[in-house]
Amino acid sequence: MYKCDLNIYLVGLESEAAAAINSVEPLEWFTHKIFISDCFGEIDVQGADVLIFKASAGTGEERVRELAGEKAVCIVCRDDASGMSRDELAAVDDVWPGSLTFDTAKLLFVRLMKELKLKKDAWLWELELQSVIDTSMDLIWFKGRYGEHWRVNDAFCAIVNKTKEDIRGKQHYYIWGLSKEEYKLGRFVCLETEQDVKEAGRTCRFREHVMGQDGMREMITLKTPLYDEKGEFMGTVGVAKDVTKEEAYRRKLLKQAQTDELTGLLNRRYCFFKLDKLARCERLVICYMDLDFFKELNDSHGHQAGDNALVGFAGVLQQNFPKAVNVRMGGDEFVVVMRGEVTEESVREQLDRFLESVHEFFASTEAFSGLSVSIGVAMGEKAGIPLEVLLHQGDIAMYEAKNGGRNRYCFYSDDMYKADI
Numbered sequence: 001m002y003k004c005d006l007n008i009y010l011v012g013l014e015s016e017a018a019a020a021i022n023s024v025e026p027l028e029w030f031t032h033k034i035f036i037s038d039c040f041g042e043i044d045v046q047g048a049d050v051l052i053f054k055a056s057a058g059t060g061e062e063r064v065r066e067l068a069g070e071k072a073v074c075i076v077c078r079d080d081a082s083g084m085s086r087d088e089l090a091a092v093d094d095v096w097p098g099s100l101t102f103d104t105a106k107l108l109f110v111r112l113m114k115e116l117k118l119k120k121d122a123w124l125w126e127l128e129l130q131s132v133i134d135t136s137m138d139l140i141w142f143k144g145r146y147g148e149h150w151r152v153n154d155a156f157c158a159i160v161n162k163t164k165e166d167i168r169g170k171q172h173y174y175i176w177g178l179s180k181e182e183y184k185l186g187r188f189v190c191l192e193t194e195q196d197v198k199e200a201g202r203t204c205r206f207r208e209h210v211m212g213q214d215g216m217r218e219m220i221t222l223k224t225p226l227y228d229e230k231g232e233f234m235g236t237v238g239v240a241k242d243v244t245k246e247e248a249y250r251r252k253l254l255k256q257a258q259t260d261e262l263t264g265l266l267n268r269r270y271c272f273f274k275l276d277k278l279a280r281c282e283r284l285v286i287c288y289m290d291l292d293f294f295k296e297l298n299d300s301h302g303h304q305a306g307d308n309a310l311v312g313f314a315g316v317l318q319q320n321f322p323k324a325v326n327v328r329m330g331g332d333e334f335v336v337v338m339r340g341e342v343t344e345e346s347v348r349e350q351l352d353r354f355l356e357s358v359h360e361f362f363a364s365t366e367a368f369s370g371l372s373v374s375i376g377v378a379m380g381e382k383a384g385i386p387l388e389v390l391l392h393q394g395d396i397a398m399y400e401a402k403n404g405g406r407n408r409y410c411f412y413s414d415d416m417y418k419a420d421i
Contacts, residue, residue: 002124006116008034009048009068012057013077013100020105021052027117040067048072050112054098055080065091073116139219139240142226145233147171147194159217159242178211197223197236208240217244260328262307263314271327272387275337279380279387285342286378287351288394289317291332292406293370301367306332309368316361320354335391344411347377351409359407372407374398379411 006026010018018036026032037043039058045051051068053059055078059067068074074091078084079098089095096108133140133153142150149167157164160175167175193206203224210217221240228234258270266274278284291313298306310332317326317334325337338347355373362368376397378390397412404410 002029002120003031004029004116004120005031005033006049007047008032008050008052009043009045010034010036010052011040011043011045012038012054013052013105016102017077017100017105020100020102021109024106024109024113027113029120030113030117040064045072050116051075052077052096052109054078061088061091073112075112136239139242140238142235142237143194144235149175150235176210193221193223194236197225198233201225217242218247219243260314263311263328265314265317265326265328265334268327268329271325271329271335271337275325275327276387278337278339279383279385279390281383282339283341283383284380284385284387284390285338285347286380286390286394287336287338287347287409288376288378288391288398289334289336289373290398290402292372292374292402294332297367297371305367309362309365309371312361312365312368313358313373316354316357320350320357335394342379344379347379348409351375351377355407355409374401374406375409376401377409377411 008021010021013021013036022034022036024032035043035048040053041058045064045068048068049071050073051064052075053064055061055076061074061076061084064074064076073093075094075096076092077096077098077100081095084095094112097104100108130151130153133151134155136153137155139156139159140153141156142152144150148169148171150169152164152167157167160167160177162175173179193204193208196206197204203222206219206221206223208219208221210219219240220243221238223236223238225233226235226237258266260267275284291309294306294309297309310328313334314326314328317336321336321338323338325339327335327337329335355375358373362371376394376399378393378397380390393412396416397410400416401408401410410416
């Protein structure tokens, strides 16, 4: 807490009034040092924090202000206050009666000390509040009932590239660099959440996207309604954590965990995570694929050529099955998963076109000319068939395609399963 040492000068006051003031105990965090003089000629009041003087002490109000300085609290005691000029009134902070009894002097001085303490406490709260919010790395703001910004912290200023003075009293669109038209559209300007907080009457948590001059930002915000002493809504206070970079990094890690690094397709691990859930509630069609003579390509042209073939094949896969879930299971094995009401006829049509596209791609590069693909198809008859069962059926049908001459597709049947056993 603060410590406030007051130098109090009493000039020209009657002894009874001076004794009354001297009898008042300092308030919490305050100390008093009182200097008493009959006239200004006997004392230097330049160091005064509080100067209480009588009009008959030998110096006019304007001169007293010059002697004490602008920061001193100057109070004149005179009975003819109604006769003071505008300049005389402007030179003092208050006017007390010229003749002060003990009780009156004490009452007025106690009131003065309470006012000074309130000002000091308000100053301390202002200092503490601004210091606390400015040390926060999160954005903090206070808004009025119409959306005007009362106060923001340093982090807020840094992100919008404006000063506190420039922000004060301004609306969202100006602060974030939007046009009034963009603001009126209501997209990415937090209008709905402000209304939600007002209606809820309590602190609410949101995940918001805010458009600024440097692009879209993703925020996790806490907003609290503020009420005046009558209980009427007067604005909101908000705290926001800018998670734009964190979310971008999280999405990057998630993508890395879900996708095959070489081809960009979903990987085997995510395939089982995602498709196992889908298989419980949807009918799936599995196309299990394996490149023919891929080992020979690696042996004769090296692994770089093999990687190029895999990347190119993955591109052909995505072009031909844009709505399907495309997975690299590992090595030269791939899976295409179709969902919903897919007929055998439609699958055959897609696979015929796909085989033609694959043939064209492999034929375009001499090193790849010996490659082809064998495909096994498992048609789920209904929802709820475990993914592992469908993958196993597709794998069996794929080997049937290889045994049947490669560069073709086969649909799984129970006869294949019996032969596999």
